[in-house]
Amino acid sequence: MNLKLVSIVYIFCICGISCTASNEDTSVLPEGFVDATQRSTHTNNWAVLVDASRFWFNYRHVANVLSIYRSVKRLGIPDSQIILMIADDMACNARNPRPGQVYNNANQHINVYGDDVEVDYRGYEVTVENFVRLLTGRTQNGTARSKKLLSDAGSNVLIYLTGHGGDGFLKFQDSEEITSQELADGIQQMWEKKRYNELFFMVDTCQAASLYEKFSSPNVLAVASSLVGQDSLSHHVDPSIGVYMIDRYTYYALEFLEKVQPFSTRTIGDFLQVCPKRVCISTVGVRKDLYRRDPHKVPITDFFGAIRPTRVSTDRINVTLANESDFIADPDEISANKRPFKIIMEPQFPSEFFK
Amino acid sequence: MSWVHLWCVVAPLLASVLAQTTPKDEHFHEELVVRPLSGDHVNTYFQFTTRWHYGQKENLYHTQLTPRVIAELLQQFDVRELHIGLTQGLWRYETWGYPIVEATSGAEMWAWFKGHNLTDEAVDKQWAQLANVFSGVLCASLNFVDNTNSISPRHLLRPQFMPANQEKFVRYASLPREIVCTENLTPWKKLLPCGSASGFASLLNSGYVHNTKYHSLGLKVRTLCQDHDEDNCILELTQTANLVYDLRLLEQSGNDFSLRRLFGMGLNGYCELATTSKIYVQRNELGARYQLVPLPPAEVQTTRGGYTVLYGVYDMQEQFQDQGERLFNIAWLAPKGEERRNRLKPAPPPIYVHRYLLGQGQERGRIVTEVTNSHYAPLPIVVQELIPWYVHAYLHTLNIRRRSMARHEYGRETLPFKLLHYAPGKQRELPTHLEIGFVLPGQSSALITIDVDYLVLKWLEYPPDANHGHYINAALVFSSLPMGTNYSALPLEGHLFAHSFNATRPSYVLGLHTEALIVSLPTPDFSMPYNVICLACTVVALAFGPIHSVATKVIVVVRPTSAGPRNFLKRLKEKLFSRGGQESTPMEGKREGVVLDDPCPDEKADGDQEEEREGKEEAAEALIANPFESLSSAACPTVWDL
Numbered sequence: 001m002n003l004k005l006v007s008i009v010y011i012f013c014i015c016g017i018s019c020t021a022s023n024e025d026t027s028v029l030p031e032g033f034v035d036a037t038q039r040s041t042h043t044n045n046w047a048v049l050v051d052a053s054r055f056w057f058n059y060r061h062v063a064n065v066l067s068i069y070r071s072v073k074r075l076g077i078p079d080s081q082i083i084l085m086i087a088d089d090m091a092c093n094a095r096n097p098r099p100g101q102v103y104n105n106a107n108q109h110i111n112v113y114g115d116d117v118e119v120d121y122r123g124y125e126v127t128v129e130n131f132v133r134l135l136t137g138r139t140q141n142g143t144a145r146s147k148k149l150l151s152d153a154g155s156n157v158l159i160y161l162t163g164h165g166g167d168g169f170l171k172f173q174d175s176e177e178i179t180s181q182e183l184a185d186g187i188q189q190m191w192e193k194k195r196y197n198e199l200f201f202m203v204d205t206c207q208a209a210s211l212y213e214k215f216s217s218p219n220v221l222a223v224a225s226s227l228v229g230q231d232s233l234s235h236h237v238d239p240s241i242g243v244y245m246i247d248r249y250t251y252y253a254l255e256f257l258e259k260v261q262p263f264s265t266r267t268i269g270d271f272l273q274v275c276p277k278r279v280c281i282s283t284v285g286v287r288k289d290l291y292r293r294d295p296h297k298v299p300i301t302d303f304f305g306a307i308r309p310t311r312v313s314t315d316r317i318n319v320t321l322a323n324e325s326d327f328i329a330d331p332d333e334i335s336a337n338k339r340p341f342k343i344i345m346e347p348q349f350p351s352e353f354f355k
Numbered sequence: 356m357s358w359v360h361l362w363c364v365v366a367p368l369l370a371s372v373l374a375q376t377t378p379k380d381e382h383f384h385e386e387l388v389v390r391p392l393s394g395d396h397v398n399t400y401f402q403f404t405t406r407w408h409y410g411q412k413e414n415l416y417h418t419q420l421t422p423r424v425i426a427e428l429l430q431q432f433d434v435r436e437l438h439i440g441l442t443q444g445l446w447r448y449e450t451w452g453y454p455i456v457e458a459t460s461g462a463e464m465w466a467w468f469k470g471h472n473l474t475d476e477a478v479d480k481q482w483a484q485l486a487n488v489f490s491g492v493l494c495a496s497l498n499f500v501d502n503t504n505s506i507s508p509r510h511l512l513r514p515q516f517m518p519a520n521q522e523k524f525v526r527y528a529s530l531p532r533e534i535v536c537t538e539n540l541t542p543w544k545k546l547l548p549c550g551s552a553s554g555f556a557s558l559l560n561s562g563y564v565h566n567t568k569y570h571s572l573g574l575k576v577r578t579l580c581q582d583h584d585e586d587n588c589i590l591e592l593t594q595t596a597n598l599v600y601d602l603r604l605l606e607q608s609g610n611d612f613s614l615r616r617l618f619g620m621g622l623n624g625y626c627e628l629a630t631t632s633k634i635y636v637q638r639n640e641l642g643a644r645y646q647l648v649p650l651p652p653a654e655v656q657t658t659r660g661g662y663t664v665l666y667g668v669y670d671m672q673e674q675f676q677d678q679g680e681r682l683f684n685i686a687w688l689a690p691k692g693e694e695r696r697n698r699l700k701p702a703p704p705p706i707y708v709h710r711y712l713l714g715q716g717q718e719r720g721r722i723v724t725e726v727t728n729s730h731y732a733p734l735p736i737v738v739q740e741l742i743p744w745y746v747h748a749y750l751h752t753l754n755i756r757r758r759s760m761a762r763h764e765y766g767r768e769t770l771p772f773k774l775l776h777y778a779p780g781k782q783r784e785l786p787t788h789l790e791i792g793f794v795l796p797g798q799s800s801a802l803i804t805i806d807v808d809y810l811v812l813k814w815l816e817y818p819p820d821a822n823h824g825h826y827i828n829a830a831l832v833f834s835s836l837p838m839g840t841n842y843s844a845l846p847l848e849g850h851l852f853a854h855s856f857n858a859t860r861p862s863y864v865l866g867l868h869t870e871a872l873i874v875s876l877p878t879p880d881f882s883m884p885y886n887v888i889c890l891a892c893t894v895v896a897l898a899f900g901p902i903h904s905v906a907t908k909v910i911v912v913v914r915p916t917s918a919g920p921r922n923f924l925k926r927l928k929e930k931l932f933s934r935g936g937q938e939s940t941p942m943e944g945k946r947e948g949v950v951l952d953d954p955c956p957d958e959k960a961d962g963d964q965e966e967e968r969e970g971k972e973e974a975a976e977a978l979i980a981n982p983f984e985s986l987s988s989a990a991c992p993t994v995w996d997l
Contacts, residue, residue: 054819054820055820087819089534089536091536091537091565092443092534092535092536092537092565098562099562099565099566100536100537100561100562100564100565100566101562113537113561114537115537115541115560115561115562116537116541116551117537117538117541118494118538118541118542119494119538120491120494122494122496122534122538123496123532123534124496124499124818124819125496125498125499142483142484142487143487143491143498144487144488144489144490144491144492144498145491146491146492146494147490147491147498173819173820174819175819175881338380338408338409338410338587339581339587340408341581341582341587343517343579343848344517344518344848345513345514345515345516345517345518345847345848346513346514346518347513348513348515348847348864349513349735349737349833349834349835349862349864350510350511350737350774350792351735351835351862353510353735353773353774353792354735354773354792354794
């Protein structure tokens with residue numbers, strides 16, 4: 001009996017000890033956990049930048065998308081990881097008096113088209129189908145590598161859309177629309193397929209906030225140039241070409257991004273305050289409820305750049321080189337194989353019919 | 356040891372490896388040709404050639420100067436020869452003569468396939484994949500190339516590789532709508548061993564390429580294998596950029612120009628990986644009047660088919676031996692005070708082509724191709740047509756009429772066909788493919804006409820800018836010239852521009868492109884459904900009100916209980932203030948019977964009725980029996996506001 005009691009007490013003691021031990025752990029955990037969730041967890045960056053409108057009078061939308069392209073490229077995302085969709089050609093348009101150049105400003109401050117732009121989808125290729133296929137990774141067989149979003153569970157993806165929109169839709173080339181539900185489904189599918197770690201959704205169009213309303217996937221932060229019921233307005237017109245140059249929201253976003261350097265301490269929280277109503281006229285909408293981090297602790301380069309911590313090793317590293325003979329063939333053998341020969345061609349003209 | 360140190364160790368090793376293999380069997384050449392053209396135009400032609408004697412196919416896994424994508428292409432596909440052209444603008448044969456490389460406006464692509472057990476279906480598949488690859492590599496919409504817009508040329512576009520006993524397949528497609536801009540130039544430059552960092556490619560800056568009247572990027576890949584032996588092969592990659600500047604559009608005075616004026620900057624050197632980098636400047640004909648600064652250190656006179664051209668040659672590798680850091684520039688100085696109109700217009704080249712569309716309306720038309728032979732002797736002509744599936748061509752209407760150059764109108768004289776190949780098109784599946792051969796007598800023009808119908812497309816087949824119109828591809832016109840007048844194309848077996856010097860042959864195969872056409876197919880009014888909806892809604896709304904009103908109100912038989920106000924003054928007032936008269940008029944004895952309810956009784960009348968209530972004679976009010984009283988009150992709110 002006594003023995004039993006002792007043993008029970010003993011067990012209780014052990015439980016108590018173990019419980020107190022675990023209590024100690026949990027008291028540490030939340031802070032650590034919070035810290036961990038606030039830390040950047042991505043391993044690579046991707047950007048999907050879409051201009052959905054065609055025709056010369058939509059010059060400003062092309063300038064919009066190129067402004068963001070310029071910024072992400074400047075901050076280090078390589079062209080192979082930027083999918084740029086532009087529905088019409090403005091730079092080499094016959095109406096453009098400055099061929100090969102697209103400006104964000106009538107004073108021609110910044111040529112957002114740049115000298116080394118690479119457009120992945122252009123003209124008629126910019127369709128809702130292609131965009132959804134791109135996001136969900138269900139591209140058709142044989143699609144070129146540069147036209148695929150090859151992101152993974154460690155990718156931070158920036159999606160930027162601009163064009164003409166309305167409550168719950170965005171028009172593509174004036175002939176079709178993507179709805180907010182389709183967008184939300186596409187992003188949900190991306191999440192399920194582990195195609196992003198965090199996603200920053202940015203849209204500059206009328207009633208832009210309606211496009212992110214249906215989102216339900218985690219780790220999505222969304223910003224829109226205007227709330228539902230509001231128009232997004234253009235910034236200014238260039239009388240020499242007769243079109244509006246750029247939209248207000250993107251104009252101020254570019255102004256902000258131009259000041260960001262690769263090792264800048266600016267945060268996404270700062271970026272979300274870009275373009276207050278005083279200058280934007282529309283109210284910038286933000287959706288943070290799906291995003292677990294505090295935007296004020298997220299560096300802007302988490303989405304607009306490709307900055308990752310690098311470890312510099314000062315230790316000696318042993319590298320074993322392959323045997324030279326393994327990858328360099330015998331010169332004698334090479335020359336034996338590569339004898340010069342005379343080139344003979346077929347006749348290039350069907351002269352036999354004219355005899 | 357840091358990575359930097361490690362690299363210091365590895366780099367010389369790699370360099371020694373490179374040094375061991377590069378100079379022997381892989382060479383890169385840069386060439387730039389500057390030719391003044393008539394009408395104050397200047398043609399600058401860049402050619403970058405990589406020639407790799409790679410031997411066996413396994414060696415393609417180690418690329419050095421050749422871009423990896425091209426080497427992988429040869430491993431992946433059975434392609435032997437590939438041509439891609441991306442062009443903006445139109446080459447004007449009559450005033451500019453012939454270009455060094457031919458191209459049509461928009462994108463053009465053709466390829467030869469050869470392999471073991473290759474079938475037509477397999478080639479179709481490879482062709483579509485190949486187009487997809489290059490749509491990614493060159494940022495062009497080449498992925499729109501598929502079997503619905505590709506043909507297999509029968510007599511033209513002969514293989515430019517060694518003949519073999521295996522069966523060969525060819526596919527050709529062109530996309531006249533394609534736009535060429537910086538996004539094509541950037542990846543095109545990336546294929547060069549030095550990129551755009553140094554060498555002649557550093558001159559190709561987008562702002563100065565796209566302000567030209569004509570610019571054309573070309574890519575040509577071919578493999579040459581010894582006999583039928585696949586173990587001893589050469590890969591040739593030729594990248595060309597052909598530009599035509601209009602001096603009048605450059606911001607400058609006079610007719611002088613220089614490399615810096617044309618390209619925005621001088622030459623910063625040569626590509627260190629290049630075996631040769633040379634600039635050729637034409638010094639005779641239109642180039643003769645210019646004074647060059649600095650003078651070319653060497654000159655080459657070439658006679659080809661009886662046609663002599665003098666080129667000044669600048670070897671950049673020699674120039675930059677003691678050039679230092681300075682940029683190299685060549686200036687063309689025109690004689691002062693020269694009148695523009697005094698200059699001679701050059702004689703037109705032997706053959707030139709044009710194309711236009713006849714007919715009106717959106718139902719049918721006629722495609723016309725005009726070929727002119729200004730040479731004195733008859734010349735053989737082969738024309739290849741690719742007519743897209745949305746245009747039906749009628750073979751029985753095909754004819755070739757002829758006129759002599761002295762006359763202005765075509766008579767009834769027709770030319771006989773020497774060769775006719777016709778593959779009918781199929782809606783949404785195949786384009787019409789036509790090849791016509793005939794002999795065009797000297798000093799005369801031929802007018803090739805074919806009647807076409809325009810198809811009504813399906814709703815979703817229209818592009819977003821349907822009212823822009825649809826394109827009909829340019830025709831390809833080939834001829835075989837007996838002389839080399841104005842002919843500057845590379846000889847078939849050569850790979851450098853320098854190989855065209857003194858390359859006299861029995862005949863010169865000339866390929867020309869006509870203009871592409873734009874037709875407006877019957878295009879519906881796409882806002883029509885919207886208009887119909889608006890109109891229909893209006894009609895329904897207008898009809899609904901009265902019908903609903905009639906259908907929902909109860910008809911009641913009323914017997915007048917009183918004869919209205921007895922007082923004469925009140926009756927007079929009643930008459931004066933009533934607007935409608937009938938409705939609010941108190942019931943007379945003769946109006947007994949059916950009375951319809953007015954859904955919106957007149958304000959005034961009602962007001963009067965209110966007044967009348969005081970007199971305890973509510974005739975009109977009593978008459979009305981409205982089961983939807985609340986509805987009618989909502990429709991006429993002012994009634995109750997009074």
